[in-house]
Amino acid sequence: MPQSPSQHLPRSVASLLSRLRHQVRRYIVWDSVLAVAMVFLAAFWIAFLVDYLPVRIGGSEMPRSARCVVLIVTIVVALVFLWRYLVSRMNRDLPDDSLALLIERHHPEIGGRLVTAVQLGETPRKGDSYSPTFIQKVRKEAESQVDRVDLDRVFRPEPIRHKLTIVIPLVLAAVVMAIASPQTFGRAVGRLTLFSDSPWPRHAQLEMVGVEVPIISASDEDDGATQLVGFDDGVVRLARGSNASLRIRAAGEEFGHQIPDLCTVSYIDDEGNRGQSNLRRVGRVIDGYQSFVLDGPPLTSLADSVTLSIRGLDDRLTGYRIEAVDPPAIAQMQMQVRYPDYLRVFSNGAEFDQQLDYQAGVRIREGSSLTLTGIASSPLGAVDVVASDAGSGATIGNSPDGHQSDSALSAEIAEDAMSFTLALNDVREATSIRIVPRDADGISAQAAYRYFIGVVRDEAPETTMRLSGIGSSITPIARLPIEATAKDDYGIESMSIAMTVRAQPPENRLAAPAQPGETASEEQSYSVAPELDRQGNTSLTIDLRDLVDESVLNPITPGGTVLLNTLAQDRFNLSGSHVTQGELIRLQIVTPETLLATLERRELEFRSRLEQAIDETRRLRQSLTAIESEATELLAPATTEDSDNSGESDQTNESTGNEVSDSTTSDNANSTDQDTFRARQRIQLRIRQAELQAAKTTDELKGIVAGLDDLLLEMINNRIDSVDRRERLDEGVRSPLSDVVEEPFPNLRRQIVELERILMGSETPDEAATDAIAADVEMRSAVETAVATNDAILLQLSAVLEKMLDLESFNEILDLMRGLIQDQENLLEETEEEQKKRVLDLFK
Template identity: 65%
Template sequence: MQSESSPSLHPKIRDLLSQLRHQVRRYIVWESVLVLAAIVLAVFWIAFLIDYLPVRIGGSEMPRSARAVVLAGTFIALLVFAWRYWVSRAQRALPDDSLALLIERHHPDLAGTLVTAVQLEGQPRTGDSHSPAFLSAVHRKAVQEVDRVDLKRVFRREPITRKLWLVIPLLTAVLVLAVASPKTFGRAISRLTLFSDSPWPRRAALEMVGVEVPVISASQDDEGATELVPFEHQVLRLARGSNSTLRIRAAGEDHGHQIPDLCTVTYIDDDGTRGQSNLRRVGRLVDGYQSFVLDGPPLTSLARSLSLTIRGLDDRLRDFRIEAIDPPAIATMQMQVRYPNYLRVFDVSPDSSTVTNQDAPAFDQELSYQAGVRIREGSNLTLVGTSSVPLGEVDVFISSLEASSGSEANPNTQGERTLPAAIAADALSFTLSLNDLREATSVRIVPRDQTGISAQAAYRYFIGVVRDQVPETSMRLSGIGSSITPIAKLPIEATATDDYGVESMQVEMRVRPQPDENATQKATDASPTDSDIEPHVVTPQRDREGIAKLAIDLRELTDQAIFKELKPGDSVTINTTAKDRFDLGSPHVTHGELIRLQVVTPEQLLATLERRELEFRSRLEQSIDETRRLRQSLTGVNREASELKTGDEDKLRSLQRLQLRVRQAELQAAKTTDELAGIVSGIDDLLLEMLNNRIDSVDRRERLQQGVRDPLSKVVTEPLPVLRHQITELERTIITETSQPDQINKAVEAAVATNDQILLQLSAVLEKMLDLESFNEILDLMRGLIQDQESLLEETEDAQQKRVLDLFK
């Protein structure tokens, strides 16, 4: 690169060319500086405005990555333009002939003398043919013209001027900004050079408070409570399907900021759905801050994860994310039930009466929970639940339904309380033990995962309890009425049943003596009750159905001196007592219905039985009358069948009337059969009562059985079923479409004949009962004479005793 003029040139020409060479280099420097300054100033203002102006209109600053790109781009642009405008041009050679040619171009009046002089006076040229005289003449002429050369005409100032018009305003603006707002200028320089990421100051100042979520607890005491969950690194995890409230606050004038009139949240979920909602202002200023909440979409029934941006005036809260997490769910719930001891079968040690259950399994029954499930009272219950996700905690709260309603409850389970749940090693299952359940229990369970996310509603399980019922017992005396003789035999059929088996059953008998008529009223009031009298207890053997049959012989009990000799007027009470195996509290003991028997003389009992015979005779007479009316009804059917009309419509009506009569006759026959069967059963009871009371009247029993009971039983079992069958066939004949009067009359005659046979047999039985009544009247007369004789003997003895006492007076 030639930087100096040839020494052979005239000094004036050499100075001119040197001056031009220096001006060209200065021109390059200034133009390069202006270009680089323009780039720096333009980038500064563009980047500053892009970074700052969106903040003023509610936007956000350029992120650091964008500012880094701008800074890198600016540096690259400076290098490119510095190379292009400065380095590359400064390295180029500026020979004398080029400079002379440049001057000749802007000074045409030189007519090439300057260029010729410079080229010919330069380095020796070979091959040129010129005259030295000519060269000297040209050289002198060029020297003469140098004084008239104006170098200003060589340079174009428009490029420099244009660049100055660009740089000066930009630079002036920068200086004004630096003087007017040093903080703004300094923050802009530090942000654009990446020395700082501090945001631009805003009119509003928003702060994220957090998300208020409802507290899901197993206890109903926490119902409606909420807790504030803050964001961690601008990320918050919420349960899918939850309903929560977003809370922010805005600084007020006390903190040098303006409270926005409206704050807006813009969100986008993972599916790309966008939306916008407004936060509402709540409450008053607290410590210089105004609260805003969002209690609607998208936080209502949260379905998907989403990103939030909150705007209020010129401030922004960005890049906040809420992740929707599937809450833990109880997939299955198994119930392991161990029955209480009173329901279990134990092995009894041969050396002692204690029971052992060392080899008993951990539970007796395992089943899946379902609505309406009930377990036995006093059972131990273990709930085994499986979760859809690993568990961190299980909140359990139980309440006894009966205890809450005010009834007496087991102290182990009474009221409401929390219970610990044992979580398995894999954290996918848990167990909960409920011991000695006595009442229906409600179990509320809220599972929580290992990050604290809980189910959005408590899982409720209702466990019903099947209470152990007290045993039921009943007793029936066969062949014994309300009165008995002192030597009676009491056949007893006792029954004791329980839902889980009867442990023991007893028959208790007490004898209450006849009260003394001469006792005072005070003594009467102090007379013992049935509970004060020592009972005679019998423990009978029961069959599989819980039925026990036994007989208590009063004569044997008297002979064995268990009771004193019974006298007429005494009373005997009998009842049963049953006890089950229930051992969880007060024993379940049931006392059966009390049967009271009055002790009477055989004569008094016979008189009672005779009155019952009279009742049977009255019932038999009524049955005979009803049988006669039945015959009349059948005869009427025969008469109407003979008068059937020939027309279809009239015949149909007649057949319907006949059918109605036959049905009435069928009902009457059934009623008569039931009545006669009742008489037979009553006579059987009467005969048994005579036998059990040991009444010495064998002939009377035989006459009653052979003359009344057996004939009546034969009527009930033989002709009456035949009559009912004949009446049924008669009805079938009537409803047959091809029925004829002859067929109906034939069926009616057969039924009437059977009815007549029944009347004859019943009349014979009635005559026998009348004979027995006459016989009983004779017996009554004989008993009356005997009683009169006994009374006369007693009066005679009293008179004799009185005369003997009078002798000693």
């Protein structure tokens, strides 16, 4: 506690000490106030400069956190100064003797009288040996010195002066700034006291517009379209691998700002890689703003998250971050196929007929319903789907009735958001499906997933029909043996054989009265639906005579036409039906005599072909004879000459004693070998030609036999009353020819092949003479056997030819008889007409 002056001191001394005590305390207060003011003003200007000056050179302001630190440090330092300069000093005692000593230190002329007077005046004083007279004298001398004391000499003005030299300029600067720019001063105070975060005004003003990213859509109509994504609290999320463009704008003169010539973005990714890119101007100033775009790194093929800072003149945009996230992907696509109803005849009742994973080139049946299940790599928020006709490109969808329409398709996302399903009903055309998955934040895959679903069309059934033993002409009472087939990928629903009988046109008919029972109808129809076996084959016979007898058809007269065709229908029922009409077979209705005449002409053709076969067989015999001659010349004479030449050479060498040169012997041997080789090749070629000739003749005879079979069947099926004729043709011509084809000709071909084997087996150059002779004998024997077989064939074929000539003569006689009968019938008809005419003339 401060000590009051003693009441025993003189009044002047006590007053002096009291005044000094008050001045000391005022000095402490001013010194502490100046110290605290110096702290606050220094902190204000330093923080102001740190916060403002970087802005002038294109930097950014101190963040709020830094300003908060500065403010806290300033307050702490100020409190420390208050404690040190004010509180701690004010709490100290200021005793009178200390004050007196302080005065005497600066006024040595007092000579200790003031301190003595103060100390002797303290009460109570015990043990003092000073006399009262001495004390009284000291007090008077102290009083006499009071007026000479200058208290200003006690205090040191330097600390206050030093603080004022700092505080006064700082205060004046603050006052000047407050007067010159109240907004700047207020913004500085507000920012440093954390009451405001408004940035410092700049020459340029940049504004973040956002990130422009391409719209990835399943529809081709959105190709090239973009969307602007804004920053949310300075953060925007983009798909990894995307190509985006950063857009900012700078305010122009209309807003009192200067448009920078160049804006630069600095970035750093999460791996610490740094970079810098320039933004380019886009267009002109619009509504007072100039746009800038960055469409290069780091936003091209974004690989990692980056933090951006954009600078233009003295303005800066900081705290913007682009986070790269993995876009959703379709990891697997599964297909469930349900066949259309017409294919589910033999279904086991399962909901789906086929389940498989999608793979390129997959195809489904026409009209099937398809359910696609896609499994995603991350949770889904939406799935954009477009299905289009692969041929025309038209967009298709599913209508409420289950058929495809032009409405958009929609995918159903599962509860766990990890999969989706897409249904396509009644798929009849090849379909291209484009799918773009999106996550909950709207980030999509960077390319549409494309799936192509091919369609296996239901083809129309195939049907064929063949008449066995029937030519192009038939009699009115003919039997029509029919062999028909109907095939389809998924089975035949029904098959029918339709027959249409068309009468001869009226202008082509003879002017004769209608016969009893004859109808005026020009066309008659008949159809039958035969049962098919498992392979789709059927055979049946339509008997025209029975159909007429049963009154199914009216009597059929010659001159008309019978048309036959097949109709096959499968189970297809999606859009109409698949009905196939087979090839139309047209048959001309003729009289038995006309048909016989046609068959006789065919017999003449067979005879001509048989004569040609006989000529070829004769030429074959000549070839065999030539083979025998050339083979004998190659094998036997060569062996004999070699032996003779060898004996003569020995005799010559023994008689003359001359030796033949090695070179001459070698040349002769080479020439002989080449001639032998060429001769052997010629014989081999003749043998093969003979074999081909035999095969050709065999095939020709087989064709004649097949033609005769058809001819006989036609006679039977057309009910031509000529049993003897059929028997003679069968037993006299067909059967002998069939025997020749089945036995002699195959033997002849085997014998010709044997000739080649013998020839090729005798070409060893070092074989002995006995082996060569044996080969010659074997060749002669084989050739003779083949010639004998060929002669036997000629005899048999000649016999058949003579039989055909006999039949031809017999047919000529029959033709003459048929001509006489026809002439007689014509004469009778003319006689009846003349008689009717005469009778009618009598009534005229």
